């Protein structure tokens with residue numbers, strides 16, 4: 001699949017202003033009762049330890065990773081990254097400020113701390129202990145990915161969902177038989193892609209099969225599964241996946257805190273904005289997790305192009321392994337390869353469609369060469385080239401919780417804040433940006449006090465268990 005380099009150096013970031021009235025960021029020091037504190041003090045060390053176990057790392061590498069886990073759990077001060085390739089990362093304002101103030105894992109902003117942890121893991125596995133890992137992704141020129149095995153396990157564990165609830169949707173759009181049921185609408189794919197975000201390896205500390213199992217369990221009405229344990233699950237009845245044929249069933253409205261999918265469908269039907277590249281209708285999908293979620297995103301991309309809702313889909317992947325399961329360009333290629341080699345003819349048909357679209361330039365993958373994708377900066381500071389491209393998009397879809405947090409400065413917004421009021425005034429795709437996100441952190445806007453109270457009454461962990469979600473326009 002063709003990949004786009006950004007062609008923009010990391011230093012060429014926009015001097016865009018943050019959202020006006022940006023509240024303070026979430027931090028581990030918000031209190032021992034908070035999900036943020038639990039994440040930093042317990043979940044992050046668990047992710048580091050699961051990375052040792054999943055890869056069978058031993059010797060000095062395992063010892064250094066274990067030391068990192070202990071350092072996080074102890075709330076030690078942050079230290080500058082030392083790998084030459086990572087030195088520019090220390091200069092990003094959130095990190096430079098944290099170093100100057102001698103912030104710790106607990107006191108520094110949460111979004112910074114999480115991204116920093118993945119850089120520390122990268123530094124250990126690809127630089128300091130490169131000899132032990134080989135510093136290469138097997139069979140590829142890409143760097144070693146400490147989360148590859150977990151992502152592969154998650155992809156294989158997604159097979160049931162692929163066959164049960166993704167391929168039938170896509171098959172309905174291409175079926176030639178007059179007796180077939182009506183094809184799935186774009187809204188079907190949007191909701192499927194939203195709920196695909198429930199599967200997330202950072203939430204299950206890297207256990208791929210468990211993450212997918214939890215996501216399916218939640219979709220089937222069992223609550224949040226191990227995404228935080230029993231206390232986090234919302235017990236809400238839902239039909240089994242196999243019965244998800246109607247739009248309402250795929251939509252799962254009982255768990256949608258905000259549904260702007262009709263506005264997204266309308267944005268796709270509107271003429272392209274001024275500045276659209278070559279006048280083409282572009283949809284940017286800022287990816288989140290590999291595995292089940294990426295399968296739903298690829299189906300959405302294919303459906304958008306097959307249905308003529310746009311001319312080009314650009315999938316923005318990450319430039320470095322992060323949040324355990326975040327998709328890299330190599331993961332996108334591997335996932336399409338998985339479909340290509342699948343026993344199911346429907347999976348192979350989806351792969352053929354994706355391959356054709358990639359070959360004729362309608363499906364692109366970007367982000368792999370753009371350090372901003374895993375920088376600790378807010379989205380409003382994106383490089384000029386990226387901002388210009390997003391400015392010309394008919395729709396920008398931000399997948400997942402971490403992208404939502406980044407858009408909103410990972411801040412303590414009152415939940416009823418109107419989404420437009422929480423956006424940087426210079427955001428390049430205002431009114432055409434849509435977040436497809438299941439709630440896995442305490443960051444939330446655009447939800448009325450009444451709706452919030454109803455969700456809270458249903459589940460104490462409504463904000464963080466990944467059970468509730470939003471399709472939200474900004």
Ligand SMILES: O=P(O)(O)OC[C@H]1O[C@](O)(CO)[C@@H](O)[C@@H]1O
Nearest residue numbers: 200202203400401402403440441
């Ligand atoms: O894959 P997603 O949806 O971005 O979720 C990752 C999120 O999960 C968390 O680990 C919280 O559970 C956050 O750190 C992060 O926001």
